[in-house]
Amino acid sequence: MIDHPLPEPVMLAIDSLEWASFEAYLVGGGLRDALLGLKVEDYDLTTNATPEEMKHVFSGYRVYETGIAHGTLQVIVEGLPIEITTYRSDGIYTDHRHPETVRFSKSLEEDLARRDFTVNAMAYHPKKGLIDLYHGREDLENRCLRSVGNPLERFHEDALRILRALRLASKLDFRIEGATSEALYKESHLLEHIASERILKELLGLLKGKAAGRILGDYLGVLTTVIPELDQENAFLIAKAVEKMDNASYPRLAALFHQIPLDQLKSLFRRLRIDKRTAGKVEDVLEGYHQPLPTALPDIRRFAGRYREVLWDIADLKEATGDTEHLASFRSEVQRIFDRMEPLSLDELAVDGEDLLQAGIQNGPEVGIILDKLLECVYENPMKNTRRALLKYAKKINKNGS
Ligand code: ATP
Ligand code: MG
Numbered sequence: 001m002i003d004h005p006l007p008e009p010v011m012l013a014i015d016s017l018e019w020a021s022f023e024a025y026l027v028g029g030g031l032r033d034a035l036l037g038l039k040v041e042d043y044d045l046t047t048n049a050t051p052e053e054m055k056h057v058f059s060g061y062r063v064y065e066t067g068i069a070h071g072t073l074q075v076i077v078e079g080l081p082i083e084i085t086t087y088r089s090d091g092i093y094t095d096h097r098h099p100e101t102v103r104f105s106k107s108l109e110e111d112l113a114r115r116d117f118t119v120n121a122m123a124y125h126p127k128k129g130l131i132d133l134y135h136g137r138e139d140l141e142n143r144c145l146r147s148v149g150n151p152l153e154r155f156h157e158d159a160l161r162i163l164r165a166l167r168l169a170s171k172l173d174f175r176i177e178g179a180t181s182e183a184l185y186k187e188s189h190l191l192e193h194i195a196s197e198r199i200l201k202e203l204l205g206l207l208k209g210k211a212a213g214r215i216l217g218d219y220l221g222v223l224t225t226v227i228p229e230l231d232q233e234n235a236f237l238i239a240k241a242v243e244k245m246d247n248a249s250y251p252r253l254a255a256l257f258h259q260i261p262l263d264q265l266k267s268l269f270r271r272l273r274i275d276k277r278t279a280g281k282v283e284d285v286l287e288g289y290h291q292p293l294p295t296a297l298p299d300i301r302r303f304a305g306r307y308r309e310v311l312w313d314i315a316d317l318k319e320a321t322g323d324t325e326h327l328a329s330f331r332s333e334v335q336r337i338f339d340r341m342e343p344l345s346l347d348e349l350a351v352d353g354e355d356l357l358q359a360g361i362q363n364g365p366e367v368g369i370i371l372d373k374l375l376e377c378v379y380e381n382p383m384k385n386t387r388r389a390l391l392k393y394a395k396k397i398n399k400n401g402s
Contacts, residue, residue, distance in 0.1 A: 006034075006126060008078065009079070010026065010043050010045070010077075010080070012077055013045060013082050014026075014045065014126065016057050016058065017049055017054075020049070020056070022048055022049040022053065022057070023048045023108065024045050024047045024049075024084075024125075025108065025131065026043065026123065026125070027045065027046045027111075027115075027122070028046075028115075028120055029041070029042070029120060030042055031044075031122055031123070032120055032122070032140065035122075035137070035140055036172070042083065043082050044082075044083045044084075045082060045085070046085055046087055046108065047084055047085070048087050048106055050071070051068050051071055051086060058073070058075045061075050062076040063075050063076075066083075069102070070102055071086035071088055071102065072085040086104045086105075087105040087106065087107060088102055088104060088105055088110075088114060089113070089114055090102060090103070090114045090157075091103055093156075093158060095193060096157070096158065096193040096194075097158055097159060097194060097195075108131065112148075113133075113148065116148065116154065116164060117145050117146060117147060117148060117164075117168065117180075118136040118146045118147075118148055119136045119139050119145065119168075119172075120136070121133070121134050134146075134148050139177075143172070143173065143174045144174055144176075145165055145168055145169050145172070145176045145177065147165075147177075147180045147183070151180040155183050155184070155187040155190065159187065159190035159191055159194055160194055160202070162187060162188060162191060162222065163191070163198070163199065163206070164202060165184060166206050166222065166223075167202045167203075167209065169211065170205070170206045170207075170209025170210070170211045170212045170214075171206075171208070171210065171211075172210075173209070173210045173211040174211075181218075184219060185219075188221070188223075188224075189225055192225060192226065196271060196272055196273045199272065200272050200274060204253075207242060207253065208249070208252065212243060212247070213239045213240060213243025213244075214239070214243075216235065216238060216256070217235055217239035217240075220232050220234075221235070227268065227272075229257070229260045229264050230256070230257075230260070237259070237321065238259065240320065241258055241317065241320040242255040242256055243320075244319070245313070245316055246313070246316065250281040250282050250285065250310075250313075251285065251316065253278070254281075254286055254289070254313065254317055255320060257286065258286060258317060258321060260286075262283075262290060265279075265282070265286065266283075269282070269283075281309065281310055284307055284310045285310045285314055288303070288307040288310065288314035289314050289317050289318060291303075292325070292326075294326075295329070297333065298380045300333050300337065301337060301342060301344060301379040304337055305344035305345050305375070308345070315327060315330060315331055340382070342378075342382040343375075343385045345375070346371055346372075346375055348385075349374055349390065350389075351374065351387055351391060351394070353367045353368075353371060356371070356391075356394055359391050359394060359395060360395075361394065366398070370394050370397055370398060373393075373397055374393060377390070377393055378390075
């Protein structure tokens with residue numbers, strides 16, 4: 001059934017619960033990924049034991065109460081963290097995100113019914129086999145993501161499922177079943193109830209996925225509810241750009257946002273709570289991207305100095321969007337500049353501010369101005385990057401300037 005046997009610690013956790021006469025099953029994404037033959041990132045078990053009962057069963061283990069409000073304990077078994085959750089049936093949802101009450105349940109069936117998609121709503125027991133009330137196995141085989149029950153209702157209950165659908169379909173390269181797909185669009189307005197942190201997390205998951213391009217091409221209009229700066233008309237172009245970029249976060253974010261005017265980026269990043277480092281990189285890529293590529297060597301060096309960290313990303317994004325003018329020669333010149341380790345920034349100059357002071361230049365803003373001019377001089381001719389040549393040039397501009 002599953003290609004590989006369950007890892008020893010998972011078996012041990014199931015056995016431990018059963019020895020104490022509880023039920024336990026493997027569920028969720030771990031089971032789904034195992035059935036797909038993918039690497040399993042985390043193992044989730046579901047059980048009729050309450051968290052208090054679990055604590056007894058696992059009293060000899062390290063236990064973390066990470067999600068105890070939802071009935072989840074994390075137990076470390078032989079070094080492997082396993083999340084174990086009491087059977088639940090969710091109460092009424094009032095805010096499109098959190099069930100009003102979390103009810104523990106006595107039945108596996110109820111627990112599976114509250115889960116979002118058929119491929120996530122199976123349970124597996126090493127002896128009893130697969131429990132598959134919603135034909136998740138068949139959907140897995142057809143690479144199809146389908147809501148458990150009525151998708152409109154399920155998205156209405158919890159709008160995060162909308163983003164989970166896009167993220168999972170992208171990660172697994174699944175298509176989204178018809179009614180589920182329609183409901184994504186119909187209920188997309190509910191995304192405004194979802195906290196930015198969750199939106200960003202799912203968005204980054206979507207962007208990283210193998211089918212990110214296809215999913216964005218088909219569902220960009222779902223995201224425009226929360227990112228109105230995106231233009232659905234350009235879905236195809238955006239999707240293509242994303243697909244072609246390296247799948248780390250910042251290059252894909254840059255591709256996603258490549259048509260948004262620079263002056264709108266800062267507020268967008270703040271709204272999505274993108275961390276400063278990532279935001280800075282995306283902004284650098286896009287600032288560089290929106291300029292014509294330089295062609296003269298000193299200009300290329302200046303550009304390389306300014307955008308050093310993201311130079312290849314800028315070139316890749318130009319290529320990904322079909323803006324290839326001067327691109328090939330730009331790439332080869334940049335490569336040569338790097339190979340020759342040409343100085344590109346102030347700290348790579350053969351002299352620093354201290355040297356200028358010692359050479360008799362007065363302390364003050366002038367020092368910075370002169371250093372900038374020295375860098376300009378080195379952009380023109382990297383051979384000039386010697387102490388002797390630069391100090392001589394510094395004295396000359398100092399004399400002319402004062
Ligand atoms: P991943 O591979 O990203 O971990 P996952 O499917 O395991 O994907 P988790 O967030 O770890 O996602 O959730 C574990 C399981 O809990 C899911 O497979 C699903 O059965 C259920 N689940 C999670 N979030 C929801 C939700 N918002 N609504 C309904 N069921 C959910
Ligand atoms: Mg998981």
